[in-house]
Amino acid sequence: MKKQNNGFKIGCIVLFLGLTIYYLFPTLQWNLEQRHMASMTESERIQYENENLAKLQSLRERSLSLGLDLQGGMYVTLEVGTPQLILELAGDFADDYLEDVIRTAADISFEQNTNFVDEFVDEFERRDPDAMLSRYYRSDAANITRRSTNSEIASYLREQQTAAVERAIEIIRSRVDRFGVTEPGILQQGNNRIVVELPGVDDEERVRDLLRGTARLEFRLTPETDEINNVKQQFTNYFSQLEEEADSLNENGETKNLLEIFDLRGPTQYSFGYAAARDTAEVNRILQQEEVQSLIPGNMSLLWSANSFAQDNGFELYEKIAVRSQIELTGDVISEARVAFDPNTNAPEVSMTMDSDGGRRWARITGANIGRPVAIVLDQRVYSYPTVRSQINNGRSSISGIGGVREAEDLVNILMSGALPAPLEIIEERTVGASLGEASIRAGLYSVMFGLGVVAIFMIVYYRTGGGIADIALMLNIIFILGILAGFQATLTLPGIAGIVLTIGMAVDANVLIFDRIREELRGGKTLRAAIDNGYANAMSAIIDANVTTFFVAVILYSFGVGPIKGFAVTLMAGIVASLFSAIVITRVIVDYLTREKTSVVSFG
Amino acid sequence: MRWFETPNFDFIKAHNIAYFFSGGLIVISLVAIFTMGLNYGIDFRGGQEFVFEFDRPVDVVELRSELQEPLGTVPEIKLFGSDREILLRIDTEEDITQTRQTLLANFENIYPGSTVTVQKTDLVGPRFAEDLRRGAFYSIIFALAVVFIYIFIRFKGWYFSAGAIAALAHDVLIVLGIFTIMGELAPFDVSIDQAIIAAFLTIVGYSLNDTVVVFDRIRENSIIYKTMNFTDMINKSLNDTLSRTVVTSVTTLFVVSVLFIFGGEVLKGFAFALVLGVILGTYSSLFVASALVVELQKRAMKAKP
Numbered sequence: 030m031k032k033q034n035n036g037f038k039i040g041c042i043v044l045f046l047g048l049t050i051y052y053l054f055p056t057l058q059w060n061l062e063q064r065h066m067a068s069m070t071e072s073e074r075i076q077y078e079n080e081n082l083a084k085l086q087s088l089r090e091r092s093l094s095l096g097l098d099l100q101g102g103m104y105v106t107l108e109v110g111t112p113q114l115i116l117e118l119a120g121d122f123a124d125d126y127l128e129d130v131i132r133t134a135a136d137i138s139f140e141q142n143t144n145f146v147d148e149f150v151d152e153f154e155r156r157d158p159d160a161m162l163s164r165y166y167r168s169d170a171a172n173i174t175r176r177s178t179n180s181e182i183a184s185y186l187r188e189q190q191t192a193a194v195e196r197a198i199e200i201i202r203s204r205v206d207r208f209g210v211t212e213p214g215i216l217q218q219g220n221n222r223i224v225v226e227l228p229g230v231d232d233e234e235r236v237r238d239l240l241r242g243t244a245r246l247e248f249r250l251t252p253e254t255d256e257i258n259n260v261k262q263q264f265t266n267y268f269s270q271l272e273e274e275a276d277s278l279n280e281n282g283e284t285k286n287l288l289e290i291f292d293l294r295g296p297t298q299y300s301f302g303y304a305a306a307r308d309t310a311e312v313n314r315i316l317q318q319e320e321v322q323s324l325i326p327g328n329m330s331l332l333w334s335a336n337s338f339a340q341d342n343g344f345e346l347y348e349k350i351a352v353r354s355q356i357e358l359t360g361d362v363i364s365e366a367r368v369a370f371d372p373n374t375n376a377p378e379v380s381m382t383m384d385s386d387g388g389r390r391w392a393r394i395t396g397a398n399i400g401r402p403v404a405i406v407l408d409q410r411v412y413s414y415p416t417v418r419s420q421i422n423n424g425r426s427s428i429s430g431i432g433g434v435r436e437a438e439d440l441v442n443i444l445m446s447g448a449l450p451a452p453l454e455i456i457e458e459r460t461v462g463a464s465l466g467e468a469s470i471r472a473g474l475y476s477v478m479f480g481l482g483v484v485a486i487f488m489i490v491y492y493r494t495g496g497g498i499a500d501i502a503l504m505l506n507i508i509f510i511l512g513i514l515a516g517f518q519a520t521l522t523l524p525g526i527a528g529i530v531l532t533i534g535m536a537v538d539a540n541v542l543i544f545d546r547i548r549e550e551l552r553g554g555k556t557l558r559a560a561i562d563n564g565y566a567n568a569m570s571a572i573i574d575a576n577v578t579t580f581f582v583a584v585i586l587y588s589f590g591v592g593p594i595k596g597f598a599v600t601l602m603a604g605i606v607a608s609l610f611s612a613i614v615i616t617r618v619i620v621d622y623l624t625r626e627k628t629s630v631v632s633f634g
Numbered sequence: 635m636r637w638f639e640t641p642n643f644d645f646i647k648a649h650n651i652a653y654f655f656s657g658g659l660i661v662i663s664l665v666a667i668f669t670m671g672l673n674y675g676i677d678f679r680g681g682q683e684f685v686f687e688f689d690r691p692v693d694v695v696e697l698r699s700e701l702q703e704p705l706g707t708v709p710e711i712k713l714f715g716s717d718r719e720i721l722l723r724i725d726t727e728e729d730i731t732q733t734r735q736t737l738l739a740n741f742e743n744i745y746p747g748s749t750v751t752v753q754k755t756d757l758v759g760p761r762f763a764e765d766l767r768r769g770a771f772y773s774i775i776f777a778l779a780v781v782f783i784y785i786f787i788r789f790k791g792w793y794f795s796a797g798a799i800a801a802l803a804h805d806v807l808i809v810l811g812i813f814t815i816m817g818e819l820a821p822f823d824v825s826i827d828q829a830i831i832a833a834f835l836t837i838v839g840y841s842l843n844d845t846v847v848v849f850d851r852i853r854e855n856s857i858i859y860k861t862m863n864f865t866d867m868i869n870k871s872l873n874d875t876l877s878r879t880v881v882t883s884v885t886t887l888f889v890v891s892v893l894f895i896f897g898g899e900v901l902k903g904f905a906f907a908l909v910l911g912v913i914l915g916t917y918s919s920l921f922v923a924s925a926l927v928v929e930l931q932k933r934a935m936k937a938k939p
Contacts, residue, residue, distance in 0.1 A: 233755065310727075458756070460755045462752060465685065472896055476889075476897045479896055480889040487888065524832060530893050531893070570850055579840070582777050586835045594832045
């Protein structure tokens with residue numbers, strides 16, 4: 030009976046070991062390949078990679094992947110601006126009242142951690158139970174008419190919200206793919222968040238722009254220079270008057286006089302003024318003030334230039350450009366975009382082709398504005414404002430004033446991936462440099478080795494043969510953990526390694542419980558074999574209870590934690606399962622084998 | 635080797651000293667937390683955090699004062715492992731690209747000709763930070779609730795649950811207190827972030843391990859020694875399991891110390907919380923949890939007519 034039982038146990042051990050090796054094998058191969066490739070020259074490596082593309086790819090996919098904190102890279106959480114989306118869906122029906130409802134609902138949904146659309150509908154009905162959402166929302170496609178009920182519109186808005194997030198994910202995936210990142214991770218989190226993981230990326234700024242760019246391309250006309258100068262004059266008057274009054278008022282150290290940081294003598298006649306990069310936020314703040322806003326006519330907008338035009342004391346200077354508020358043409362009409370070079374200056378630019386409808390409108394706009402500039406605005410920043418020389422009939426246009434070829438490529442990427450349905454905000458961003466990642470891997474490895482060494486020696490000193498057996502189980506335990514991680518395609522993070530180290534210390538606990546119990550039974554006068562049987566049997570309930578509770582805690586950690594912390598929870602869970610198996614089953618088989626003769630002696634210290 | 639082979643300590647009798655000691659620590663912790671406030675890290679406070687590596691040793695005090703003017707606020711700066719690496723934390727609404735440029739430009743002013751590499755950047759928006767805070771809070775409450783229910787079911791007595799939970803709360807509270815008091819003084823980052831919450835939950839799991847093993851022995855002994863009074867039985871159970879408690883604590887303390895020493899700068903705070911947790915967890919399961927069970931059980935008995 031007992032023999033059979035052990036046969037089953039041995040079968041289990043062999044099966045688990047086999048599975049572990051099966052799952053860990055690609056990782057081993059992948060490491061060898063990488064080492065092999067590192068010894069090659071650049072050209073050899075590229076050739077080798079091309080020849081073995083499929084094989085390398087499959088190896089990489091199946092091998093145990095390292096978290097961004099270990100291999101370096103960028104982790105970004107984006108939030109889809111649902112309130113903005115709901116406002117924009119109302120289109121021309123939107124008014125101040127709707128905006129106010131949306132703002133309140135956004136606050137409530139944040140406070141209570143609930144879905145924004147639900148809160149919006151609730152708030153709308155709370156303010157006026159009889160009000161109809163159909164006043165604001167129509168859609169032919171979704172069959173939303175003047176007679177649609179509030180609940181019909183609510184579900185329409187929810188669909189739109191889901192669709193917007195899905196579309197945003199698609200667009201981001203296409204942008205990231207064009208950018209060229211190996212193994213990017215893009216997934217939805219909650220109902221309006223998107224997590225983007227980009228291993229090996231170190232050009233954060235570029236990625237940031239790439240992810241955030243809503244690709245809202247606009248063509249706008251510019252005001253007459255007289256009009257601009259007129260407003261400038263009013264600015265000068267307003268702020269010099271403020272200056273006179275300010276001496277007594279200006280105690281809180283805030284800049285009151287815009288003109289100290291914002292120079293109205295811009296480089297061209299259409300620029301409204303310029304400021305150093307570090308002052309742009311302050312300039313925006315002052316321009317937002319009501320009294321200042323009232324100086325600017327409704328049909329004029331002041332937008333920042335996309336690129337700096339000069340440097341001053343190491344600070345980049347940016348100009349505010351006066352454009353018309355009305356948008357003549359949007360990027361929807363762009364059918365193709367590519368990088369081109371200005372034949373005269375050889376500067377990179379993006380050349381765009383419009384569809385037939387856009388081409389017709391473009392011809393009309395250019396025809397009516399010969400000799401005047403048209404501003405090309407992308408995401409609220411003016412790239413260039415070339416003067417129209419003649420009517421353009423072929424639907425072509427280009428964006429010049431671009432910093433470099435890379436930026437031009439990114440722009441093409443953004444334009445071709447399509448416009449985001451709603452603005453995305455970066456709410457979390459973490460980057461780890463490759464060298465810190467390497468240092469972390471090294472630190473993790475040392476910790477595992479030292480931890481293992483110290484515990485293994487202690488166990489042998491304290492429990493003699495028993496300790497040695499526990500050590501074998503401990504080694505297998507670590508291999509099992511890695512196998513489980515690889516098998517479930519989990520990612521190994523630095524906290525994950527910490528989890529493994531911790532498991533080393535706690536994994537011996539089950540054996541300590543068992544061996545102490547065996548010692549106790551021996552003290553009670555039992556034979557070695559009876560003591561072993563009783564020791565294993567009596568220690569079981571404590572082992573189970575202790576591990577089940579710890580496992581619960583790990584599950585909770587997994588469901589609430591994000592990023593690397595999830596990795597910690599996963600290794601903790603894997604560690605509990607593996608250590609239970611190795612401490613109870615593997616040591617038992619070894620102990621039984623060593624005590625198979627009646628006369629055999631195994632020391633438990 | 636054998637430790638505590640047949641010990642016979644009176645743990646329950648020592649509980650007055652333990653209560654005094656634990657009570658003192660808890661009061662100090664609470665006072666520290668309420669007067670100084672929890673030292674939230676970037677995850678729970680929001681803001682921007684950078685790790686820079688310089689090619690030469692830097693002076694943290696000098697950097698702090700030199701950066702105050704251009705940043706418009708005093709940044710939190712701490713050495714990060716060596717005297718050439720710093721951890722810089724700043725609360726700002728500015729774009730992270732902008733902050734980074736401002737910082738690098740100013741480093742060039744302060745240490746002309748030095749090369750600075752950015753090792754790590756973290757940006758957490760204020761709303762996201764609040765979400766993380768909420769998540770952390772719920773995860774701890776949830777963990778304690780699950781533990782309470784599980785122990786209640788397995789050991790059939792609310793006083794076992796209450797004793798275990800009190801011991802866990804005791805451990806977490808004191809670690810929080812130590813982290814708060816150490817604040818700026820510690821030579822490594824001891825701010826409370828997600829990793830520390832993970833450490834807390836691990837402490838909860840670990841401390842629970844110890845407690846559950848003792849409770850299990852109490853359950854077993856209460857069947858074998860039916861006539862023994864409750865206090866003596868608990869004392870016997872504590873002594874029976876003492877050797878195991880000490881051995882497991884020693885091995886776990888070994889590994890968390892290894893993690894603290896060799897685990898690298900990123901894990902320092904996390905490993906430190908674990909070291910404290912293992913020590914406190916062992917202490918509380920020996921002196922606090924069981925003593926509370928005895929106390930609660932006695933009161934429950936008295937309450938019954």
